Amino acid sequence: MRVLLIEDEPHLGSAVQEHIRAAGHAVDWFERLEPAEHAVRTVSYDALLLDLHLPDGRGLDFLRKLRRRGDALPVVILTARDLVSDRIEGLKAGADDYIVKPFDLDEVNARLEAVSRRYFGKSLPVLRVGPVELEWGAKVARMEGRPVELSAREWAVIEVLGRRRQSTVSKEQIEDALYAFGDEIESNTIEVYVSRIRRKLGRDFIRTMRGLGYRLGD
């Protein structure tokens, strides 16, 4: 999952970015709305974490603009304002969830994944692909009933493919979803992760569509 984080407090922003990255997701972090606006127009994000009070404007205005142009990007508001009226205003503006500062970093990950699942039709808590069973919420994978340990990056690759289960996902799309601006990517990184997942969950779990990309097996 590739996440856009807009937060002007540097210590908080860096901690959130680091924590989400540790969960295997890519995070582009901006402290101002203007570069974030440019990023959201050029990159296909899976979720947006949005602070409301930013040096160059209000987060809610940014959100309303996003919704006006039909962008359905899942948005979680991160704010210091805890009043019911603020919450109602945020939800009315098109936010999917609302987290009040200070918060648990794990809570941020959980909420991000929850809204992402709601958007991408993974509301079913368990996905079965052949002998493999995936529990999205608990991040537990089982092969013929036996638990299999997966790294955060491996989970992230599976999530990208699971989110678009009915279609083929190109290598570039996976890279976009997994790596933020400035991250260094080896040319064969995705192949390495796919190979590792196949070793753990079986060759047929991920199918290679020659010249096109990858998709989850049936």
Add this chain to the structure above:
Amino acid sequence: MAGRSLVSRLIWLLCSSMAGLWLLGSVTAGMLTVFEINERLDNAIEEVAQRLLPATYEAVQQPRAMQQMVRQLVATADPKALAYQIIGPTGEIAMRSENAPETPFQVPRQTGFHDIPRYRVYTQPAAADGYFIEVAEPAMHRSEALWRAVGLTVGPLLLFLPLSWFLIRWAVFRSMNSLDQLRREIGHRDGSNLSLIPDMGLPTELAPIQAAVNRLLERLERALATERQFAANSAHELRTPIAAVLAQMQLLSAQLAGTQHAERATRIVNQIKGLSSLAEKLLQLSRAGAGAGMLRERVDLLTVLQVLVDEFRRREDVGDRLVVAAECPDEFVVQGELDVLGITLRNLIENAVRYGDPDEPIEIVIDRDRQIRLLNGGAVIPSETLETLKKPFVRGCAVGAGGGLGLAIVDSVMKQIGGSLTLLSPAIGRRGGFEARLTFPALT
């Protein structure tokens, strides 16, 4: 006179002053009347004596004519009529009226008035040498005349006294209407109503009081608004740095997992969370104390509850444990401030989550009789502990991360909007648990 109403004081003072003045006026009028009547009656006696003067002369010179005069003058035996005697040079009665005593009046033979028992006598020398004319008025006649005159003068004044009391009472009550109106308006102003007193066309004496009260209300409103704004801004300004510290510490704690410093890092994370919660509750308490219930907008509590229930259900420690049962129709409208009511309900739910049995449901029941009940499981709380839970910094049990401010905030807000918070344990209809009941006032 302490404790008596201004109206009764005014009536009492005006009536007593009026009665005093009338008494003084009556006494003065009575005295003047007595003086005038005495003067008139004395003149009349003197005049009668003057008229007798020539007749007496004739009678003394011609005794036969005297007998004739006696027959003419002594025409009445009325005891109240004037009596006279003509005294001869030797002191004997030469002539008298029929109603005059048979013995001479015991008065000096000098011109002028003399008072003796039963008579006021006027003595005057007659035209004949050695003779005196003495005209006497019975004292009874004079006193009757005086009393009648005084009665006619003072009586009507005394009759008007009760009427004056009614008029004074009516005038005072009518004049006090404006003051009463102003008093009622000021009386309606309290912690939940600082609206300005409307123009009531008050008299010039009261208008400055209304203006001064309005200025005070405006100043108070501004001060409380500033305090509320400060509390809201402080909450905002504090949360962001605390969030940054907490997030950084959580990262560090994760990095230290498995090392000898892990436990200390976890403790610090928990302390930051506790500090954050305490700061938030203190600001909420400050906000609740700063006239939080003053704004009397109509708020549908079901909307507020929906937002809060959605939020709490996302929490792992709450989830579907939080259930809502609404016995009333589609809305539950109360008067207050949306965010303050939100703070109130949030604190109540947080209290149930923090101190209730984690394996039992938390129920929110919205009753028809303008009540919201929040029930949670747990051991019965002793009644002496229940009494103290509304006080700041008092916790229901020793365990739990709460600051002991939640119920104090709820109680403060409910009092300000004219409602109440009732705490019960065990909950009604249960053998254990805790029930917090919010009762909202009727809409105005």
